[in-house]
Amino acid sequence: MLTDEKRKLELMAATIRKTALETIHTAGSGHIGGSFSMADIMAVLYFKAMNVDPKNPDKPDRDRLVVSKGHCSPVTYATLALKGFFPLEHLKTFRQIDSDLSGHVEIHVPGVDMSGGSLGQGLSVALGMAMYAKANHINNYVHAIMGDGEIEEGQIWEAAMCAGFYKVNNLIAFVDNNKIQLDGRLSEVMDPNPIDEKFRAFNWNVINVNGQDVEEIANAIDEAKKCLDKPTMIVAHTTKGAGVSIFEDTARFHGGQPTPEEYEQAIKELDDRIASLEV
Amino acid sequence: MGENISTRVAYGRALAEFGDRSDIYVFDSDLKSCTMSMYFAEKYPERFFNIGIAEANMVNIGAGFATCGATSLVHTFAIFAAGRVYDQVRNDVCYPGLNVKVVGSHAGLTVGEDGATHQALEDMSLMRTIPGMTVICPCDDNETRLAVKAMLDYKGPVYFRTGRPAVESVTGDIPGYSFEIGKGCQLRDGSDVTLIACGLMVQRTLKAADLLAAEGISARVIDMATIKPIDREIIVKAAKETGAIVTAEEHNIIGGLGSAVSEVLTDECLVPLQRVGVNDCFGHSGHPNDLLEHFGLTPENIAANAKKAIARK
Numbered sequence: 001m002l003t004d005e006k007r008k009l010e011l012m013a014a015t016i017r018k019t020a021l022e023t024i025h026t027a028g029s030g031h032i033g034g035s036f037s038m039a040d041i042m043a044v045l046y047f048k049a050m051n052v053d054p055k056n057p058d059k060p061d062r063d064r065l066v067v068s069k070g071h072c073s074p075v076t077y078a079t080l081a082l083k084g085f086f087p088l089e090h091l092k093t094f095r096q097i098d099s100d101l102s103g104h105v106e107i108h109v110p111g112v113d114m115s116g117g118s119l120g121q122g123l124s125v126a127l128g129m130a131m132y133a134k135a136n137h138i139n140n141y142v143h144a145i146m147g148d149g150e151i152e153e154g155q156i157w158e159a160a161m162c163a164g165f166y167k168v169n170n171l172i173a174f175v176d177n178n179k180i181q182l183d184g185r186l187s188e189v190m191d192p193n194p195i196d197e198k199f200r201a202f203n204w205n206v207i208n209v210n211g212q213d214v215e216e217i218a219n220a221i222d223e224a225k226k227c228l229d230k231p232t233m234i235v236a237h238t239t240k241g242a243g244v245s246i247f248e249d250t251a252r253f254h255g256g257q258p259t260p261e262e263y264e265q266a267i268k269e270l271d272d273r274i275a276s277l278e279v
Numbered sequence: 280m281g282e283n284i285s286t287r288v289a290y291g292r293a294l295a296e297f298g299d300r301s302d303i304y305v306f307d308s309d310l311k312s313c314t315m316s317m318y319f320a321e322k323y324p325e326r327f328f329n330i331g332i333a334e335a336n337m338v339n340i341g342a343g344f345a346t347c348g349a350t351s352l353v354h355t356f357a358i359f360a361a362g363r364v365y366d367q368v369r370n371d372v373c374y375p376g377l378n379v380k381v382v383g384s385h386a387g388l389t390v391g392e393d394g395a396t397h398q399a400l401e402d403m404s405l406m407r408t409i410p411g412m413t414v415i416c417p418c419d420d421n422e423t424r425l426a427v428k429a430m431l432d433y434k435g436p437v438y439f440r441t442g443r444p445a446v447e448s449v450t451g452d453i454p455g456y457s458f459e460i461g462k463g464c465q466l467r468d469g470s471d472v473t474l475i476a477c478g479l480m481v482q483r484t485l486k487a488a489d490l491l492a493a494e495g496i497s498a499r500v501i502d503m504a505t506i507k508p509i510d511r512e513i514i515v516k517a518a519k520e521t522g523a524i525v526t527a528e529e530h531n532i533i534g535g536l537g538s539a540v541s542e543v544l545t546d547e548c549l550v551p552l553q554r555v556g557v558n559d560c561f562g563h564s565g566h567p568n569d570l571l572e573h574f575g576l577t578p579e580n581i582a583a584n585a586k587k588a589i590a591r592k
Contacts, residue, residue, distance in 0.1 A: 060348070107346070107375040114346055118370040124336045125371060128343020128351075131328065135304070136347075155367075158336035165329075 001213045005048075009214040011277035012082070014042035017243045018270040019078035019091065026118055027095040030103070032253040035075035035237040037178035037211065038145055042079040044217040045143060054084035057110045063112040063140050064129050067234040068122020069147040069176065070104040071255070077101055077109065085111030117153050120153025122146065123173060127163050130171040130231075141225065144173040149181030151192045157202070163177030163231040171231040172224045176211065178240035211236025212243075244269050281421050281448025286478075287384040287476045289316025289420035292426035294352065295322045302453055303431065305343050307354040314354040314384040314441075322547040334359045338367040338381070339579045347379035349356035350431065356390075357383030357440055361402030373409045373436045380482040381406070386559065387415075388574060389479065389567035391443065398562035404534020407507045411557035413460060414482055414506040414527075416440040416536075418481035422450035422504055425458035442529070443566050446479045447557035450502065470497035472585045473524050474519035477503050477536050480527040480555075480576060487527075498585060509539045511547065518548040523588035525553045527581050529571075534554035551591035553584035 024030035046052065050063040063215045067076050074094070081088045086109070093099035100108050103118030114125050126144035145269045146156065163171055175195055176177050183189045192198070205227040209216040217236065224232035241247030244266040245259070258266060282289075283536045287306050294305070296320035311317040330337040334355050341351035353360075360383035362366075372379040386399045406414050415430065415437060417423040425442065430437050450456045453466050463475070467488055473588045476484035488498040490586040499521055501513060519523060524544065526537040537554030544552055571577060 028376045065560040066343075114343070114373045115370070118366055121335070121339050121367060121371055124339030125343040125346070127336075128340035129347055130343075131340065132304070132349060135325070155333075155335040155339070158333035159339075162333065162336055162340070165331075218589075248438055 001218060003179060006215050007277055009043050009047060011030065011274060012047050013040045014243065014270055014273045014277060016043055016078050016082060018267065018274065019082060019088070021266060021270065022201055023074050023091040023094045029095060029257065030190050031071045031255050033180065033240040034069055034147060034176065034178065034249055034254065036070045036175045036241045036243050038072060038245060039075050039243060040212050040214050041145060041217055041236060042075055043174070044062065044214050044221065046083050049221045051140065051145070052111070054111065057085055061138050061140050063074060064126070064142045066104045066114045066122040066126040067116050067142040068144050068149055069119070070122070072103045073101070073103060073277050076105050076112070078083065078278055080109070080111040081141040083111065098140060102124050106231055113159050119150045120155040121146070122199055123156055123159040126173065127159050127168060127171055130168045133170055134168065139196060141170050141172055146175050147181070148177040148179065148186060150191060151195065152174060152190050160202040160204065166230050168231045169189020172234065173220060173231065174234045174236050176236055176238055178238040180240040180249070180254065184250065184251050196235050203230055205230040205232040206235060207232065208235045211238035240250045244271070281419060282453040283357050283445050283447050284420050285442055285445050286417055286419065287315045288441060289429060290382070290439070291318040292442045293424040294319045297431050300348050300350070300431070303352070304328070304349045305352045305354070306326040306330055306337050306341050308332055308337045310355055311530060313356070314382060315360055316354045318421065324401050324559035334364045335367050336447055337365050338364045338379070341377070341379045342377050342499050343369040345379050350378050350380070352380040352382055353552050354382045354384070356397060357399035357402045360376060361399060361405045361438065365405055368490065369409050373411045376411055376435060377556055378434050378584065380437045380439055382439045382441065385443045386440045387478065388562045388576070389442055389443060389444045389529065390568040391567040392564050394411045394564035395561040400531045401534065402440065403506050403536065404462060404538070407534065407539065411436055412436045412507065415460065415504055416477040416506055417504050418478055418502060419446055419448045419450055421448060422502070426504060429458060429460050433481035439480065442479055446480045449482055449485060458504060462510045463501045463503040463509060463513040465513065466502050467498070467500040469497040470521055471497045471523070472589050473501060473521045474527065474581060474585060475501045475503050475514070475524060475536065475540055477506060477565070478529050480529055483576065484527050484539040484581055486578035490578055490582040491585055492509055494584065498591070503536060506536055506539055509543060511543050512560050514543045515547050518544055518550045522592050523551045525555060525588055527555040527583045529576060530556050531559055533559055551588045553588045555581050555584050
């Protein structure tokens with residue numbers, strides 16, 4: 001990856017984080033930790049990898065994304081707004097009674113391919129989309145992003161078995177392995193590790209990456225597209241709340257909100273990061 | 280003329296008959312020879328996927344197909360279709376309003392010897408309560424065929440309930456019979472009481488009307504193949520004209536046809552209502568006919584309830 005392209009993706013990831021945080025702040029609620037850990041994946045997907053057109057959000061041969069960890073609507077809506085699917089101003093209505101931007105990701109929002117929220121179900125939906133594309137000879141890729149806590153749900157493994165069995169190689173999924181779920185660390189609540197070996201056992205092409213490194217994420221997606229006989233699982237090793245020091249590696253900001261002082265500090269950190277990446 | 284086959288066989292044949300549409304995709308969960316999706320699978324193997332014993336995955340794969348424009352039909356036993364994957368049907372089919380048809384076979388007591396764990400007696404209740412869901416429970420071969428065609432032409436979530444045993448073909452021989460989603464069909468006119476039934480209780484209700492006629496009681500019979508949206512008009516008309524109603528269903532009396540009818544009566548025209556069904560208990564193993572007898576799903580019990588309803592006028 002060219003240095004300038006990497007810088008632009010990093011800048012986008014920081015901008016996505018700031019936009020998501022402002023969206024949550026205006027609403028007064030929303031999930032920071034899981035949104036921030038997957039922000040770099042979203043930047044790479046929507047600003048490099050995915051074939052989507054904000055002017056034609058329903059075009060049939062587009063690439064698709066199922067945000068299976070549907071509580072991470074702030075990062076999803078921020079990314080889609082920055083991509084141009086709807087005005088940034090609209091984010092101010094997040095979680096309001098008369099808005100389509102509900103607390104969990106909604107199919108009715110332009111650019112969203114499927115609703116999410118009931119955990120463990122999105123990988124199956126993405127698998128269905130990918131199987132549809134293959135059956136109809138559509139050359140596209142379908143993505144899904146799951147939380148690492150989410151893969152404690154049994155349905156994930158039904159989908160894993162099926163995708164491997166049908167060799168659905170246009171399915172490129174991610175586990176946002178930020179190591180913390182609502183009640184605490186996975187290692188204390190319920191540990192799904194080793195994640196990579198499990199998906200390999202279900203006949204997946206598995207790639208481990210630093211999920212906060214846009215270049216590694218982009219390279220993994222390129223590598224996934226070369227695999228012709230297996231679905232790909234990109235295990236993204238991430239930090240919950242990544243990108244703001246006080247949000248990092250804690251369950252407190254899974255759904256909890258920062259104090260006004262913490263919010264100001266977070267915005268400052270993100271502004272500094274954005275300034276350092278702007279030329 | 281009609282054939283005395285099960286509604287699941289009639290369903291499977293109709294799906295194959297009307298399946299020649301490139302947007303139709305069919306999924307089963309290792310039960311294709313039970314749900315009878317196998318007829319479609321044999322005819323259109325390129326649009327059939329066996330997902331194995333993984334109903335949740337199947338429903339959501341169907342949902343994924345539907346987001347791309349497909350008409351998806353997912354198949355399993357009614358007990359699993361409505362219960363095991365309730366969350367998937369609610370959140371991933373009905374909430375996004377996707378064109379997925381959830382087909383539950385082997386509904387009710389007449390699964391028979393397999394027993395209570397496999398006898399769906401709550402499925403219509405569970406499916407009926409989800410916003411946007413249409414619930415259809417046909418009674419015989421002819422009605423099933425027409426309902427499948429209507430379901431395929433309708434865009435949106437549907438729960439389609441079929442049964443295991445062979446049942447008498449009746450609707451094809453009734454003049455003026457027609458099927459339309461959301462419409463009940465009057466099979467016989469009457470003035471003293473109205474009997475409203477769905478599924479295999481329709482045939483038993485026609486027999487109950489004969490029993491009542493022999494005693495000089497004129498019973499109207501309505502085949503209510505669509506449980507949701509319920510045909511309010513035909514219910515209110517029957518209530519006003521006959522003044523007493525009996526419902527009959529192979530289902531818990533809570534939440535199904537009887538409840539749907541009682542809701543309409545409560546809203547619009549209170550008349551005595553007697554609900555025939557399984558009285559809020561689980562089924563158990565046995566021969567299907569013995570079970571229907573044991574739980575009171577008989578023409579005699581429907582007729583007895585008709586007399587009770589009339590007495591309450």
